[in-house]
Amino acid sequence: MSSRTIRALALATAAVAASTALAACGSNDDNTAEGTSGAAAEAKTINLGYFPNITHAPALVGVNKGLFKDALGSATTLETKTFNAGPAAIEALLSGAIDATYIGPNPAINGWSTSKGTALKIVAGSTSGGAGLIVKEGINSPADLKGKKIATPQLGNTQDVALRAWLKENGLNADTNGGGDVSVLPQDNATAVQAFAQGTIDGAWVPEPNFSKLLLESKGKVLVDEKTLWPNQEFVTTHLIVSQKFLKEYPGTVKKLLQGHIAAVKYINDNNADAQTAANAQIESLTGKPLKPAILAAAFKNLKFTHDPIASSLYTSAKHAEEVGLLKPVDLNGIYDLGPLNELLKADGQPEVSDAAAS
Incomplete structure (x- = not known):
């Protein structure tokens, strides 16, 4: 073919x-x-x-x-x-x-x-x-993210921008130094997967296959599947x-x-x-x-x-x-x-x- x-x-x-x-x-x-x-x-x-x-x-x-x-x-x-x-x-x-x-x-x-x-x-x-926000149990809404630590792959990368824009739309702020209502911590995907498994972060906005790793291997839950935020998904x-x-x-x-x-x-x-x-x-x-x-x-x-x-x-x-x-x-x-x-x-x-x- x-x-x-x-x-x-x-x-x-x-x-x-x-x-x-x-x-x-x-x-x-x-x-x-x-x-x-x-x-x-x-x-x-x-x-x-x-x-x-x-x-x-x-x-x-x-x-x-x-x-x-x-x-x-x-x-x-x-x-x-x-x-x-x-x-x-x-x-x-x-x-x-x-x-x-x-x-x-x-x-x-x-x-x-x-x-x-x-x-x-x-x-x-x-x-x-193939991207979105995976969080630990007990986080069920944007409001539950206040005071939490959320990882992204890199400051200013595609998923980092998506998370920060979504937080802003939901009335939450996050600065580039890890401060604000939600502490956004840019780190490479392998580190984020390990940190989530160890419980040192509360969630991560990541692309595949890390999205599925957090969901299936570390028993995370989907708070945001990014495709639901876009026209025609x-x-x-x-x-x-x-x-x-x-x-x-x-x-x-x-x-x-x-x-x-x-x-x-x-x-x-x-x-x-x-x-x-x-x-x-x-x-x-x-x-x-x-x-x-x-x-x-x-x-x-x-x-x-x-x-x-x-x-x-x-x-x-x-x-x-x-x-x-x-x-x-x-x-x-x-x-x-x-x-x-x-x-x-x-x-x-x-x-x-x-x-x-x-x-």
């Missing part, structure tokens, strides 16, 4: 590239594959970033099953780098150490803001859902971004990367059980420790894998970050470039996606 999709998309890519290449100029960059130019320009190498996390399943599956390599073909070598946090991935993109990465919305917004709109483009959606958890410089110089390679991404999302949705196995095998190869079967299954069930970047939720997340003092006002106009993705989706008979601020 996946090989047919890649072949079909490859033909679409070639047709689109051929129709525009004559009007384009060539590149003399040392990374340009021999015999390519203009809209067909391909790099000899592409450096792709992703996280060893189930919310990055399209990347995990795409790498494990060779879908990116199949799409890129012999002209381009795929190099991968893994990260544990969005800011590190953005720093790598800004420095040129990577050309593209799977990443959460708020780090992408911060990268766009820091570079004044010159560093990156969001070129595809990847994952929706959809919000962006992970999307695919590309360096603007790389996109401009090697549009042919970006389209082929998107072919692999489309094939990975389709593979997950058509072969869920095998996709879980592939994703877990990739996590094990990267970290040395696979997810337990029950956690893996629960996490996959709580996530939706989609090409749609769910743009309206990105704009809302930026507004939330501004409202809680973690982001200066930023103009996100132009942050998306969904043209290449939509050309491929249309050629494959799939619905196109939108970058509209309102759903």
Whole structure:
């Protein structure tokens, strides 16, 4: 199934590239594959970033099953780098150490803001859902959180912003130093999982698979499933971004990367059980420790894998970050470039996606 999709998309890519290449100029960059130019320009190498996390399943599956390599073909070598946090991935993109990465919305917004709109483009959606607030027994409402300690993965990250915005909407305040009505304690996910099990924190707003770990292994309870806060229960958890410089110089390679991404999302949705196995095998190869079967299954069930970047939720997340003092006002106009993705989706008979601020 996946090989047919890649072949079909490859033909679409070639047709689109051929129709525009004559009007384009060539590149003399040392990374340009021999015999390519203009809209067909391909790099000899592409450096792709992703996280060893189930919310990055399209990347995990795409790498494990060779879908990116199949799409890129012999002209381009795929190099991968893994990260544990969005800011590190953005720093790598800004420095040129990577050309593209799977990443959460708020780090992408911060990268766009820091570079004044010159560093990156969001070129595809990847994952929706799979985050929320897990708490210990006895906490049944926002009011019960007063005086409690709640963890998030990192100050200003996607889940940290979501928690602070939700607290504010419920009349509770939390400052960036751990003070206020609720003490918000940014800490990495592994530390938060251990702290919750030991009882040193009262809850955590975390993404999968940590959401399911706290729920199933530490007998926590769901106070907020974040998807219930969003229209159609959809919000962006992970999307695919590309360096603007790389996109401009090697549009042919970006389209082929998107072919692999489309094939990975389709593979997950058509072969869920095998996709879980592939994703877990990739996590094990990267970290040395696979997810337990029950956690893996629960996490996959709580996530939706989609090409749609769910743009309206990105704009809302930026507004939330501004409202809680973690982001200066930023103009996100132009942050998306969904043209290449939509050309491929249309050629494959799939619905196109939108970058509209309102759903």
